[in-house]
Amino acid sequence: MTRRKTSLLEKAYLTLFMILLYAPIVVLMVFSFNSSNSTSVMSGFSLKWYAELFRDGATIAAFRNTVVLAVVSAAFSTVFGLFSAIGINYTRSRWYKSSLLTTTNIPMMNPDIVTGISMMLLFVFAGTLMRRQGVLGFGTMLIAHITFQLPYVILNILPRFRAMDGYLTEAAQDLGCTPSQAFFKVTLPQIRPGVIAGAIMAFTLSLDDFVISYFVSGPEFQTLPIRIYSMTKKRVTPDMYALSTLIFLVMLLLLIALNVIQNRAENGGRGKSGKQVEP
Secondary structure: OHHHHHHHHHHHHHHHHHHHHHHHHHHHHHHOOEOOOOOOOOOOEOOHHHHHHHOOHHHHHHHHHHHHHHHHHHHHHHHHHHHHHHHHHOOOOHHHHHHHHHHHHHHHHOOHHHHHHHHHHHHHHHHHHOOOOOOOOHHHHHHHHHHHHHHHHHHHHHHHHHHOOOHHHHHHHHOOOOHHHHHHHHHHHHHHHHHHHHHHHHHHHHHHOOHHHHHHOOOOOOOHHHHHHHHHOOOOOHHHHHHHHHHHHHHHHHHHHHHHHHHHHHHHOEOOOOOEOOO
């Protein structure tokens, strides 16, 4: 009887938690279809504010900048993260490997505002040394995004190295493959789920970032989160609700894809008996 009461309390708590968490998002999505410009009274269903959103040239430009930055930074961070994970995995010294992992985790633990301010000061200082003004822009944002995305890519790839059978690469080389051929034909297919998951996470983090981007952005390059922040300084209109709804749906789809890839990767590392395959 006590266990049943505990189960009911857990379900009630979980239900209340989910309502508090997602009710504001549901309200936002509902009012994005409001036919009037009221943000408190629902007058009727309309796609008016979505049409207004796509007619806003500044918002469309910010969206384009955000996607370009996310794709380019995710590509670079995935490549750099892959090679970094390979180096960390094959490091023999435990002390050196532990030091590398600790250093990798620093950008994840460091507050975003500290990272943003420090990188802004670094870029401005570098611009002063090179006697250049207006150094903040796409280049500085790209470097900043790669910096905070890199640890997440590395931590998505490293577990795949631990789960794979290390003797497969040695067997491929014994059968005539060069080290590079063994990597592309044997190792890379084994760690591919981790690489894809890391790339998706890097892309998602870039789309979502505001604090670091705000400090390292220039006047000529504005991302969508910065554009939304500038819009909140004025009266909030339902076109911002429409924009937030689209962003939420895109992020939701990316997170679902990420979870599917990670689940397939975990299931792929198990034998037919359901037990984890040890390297």
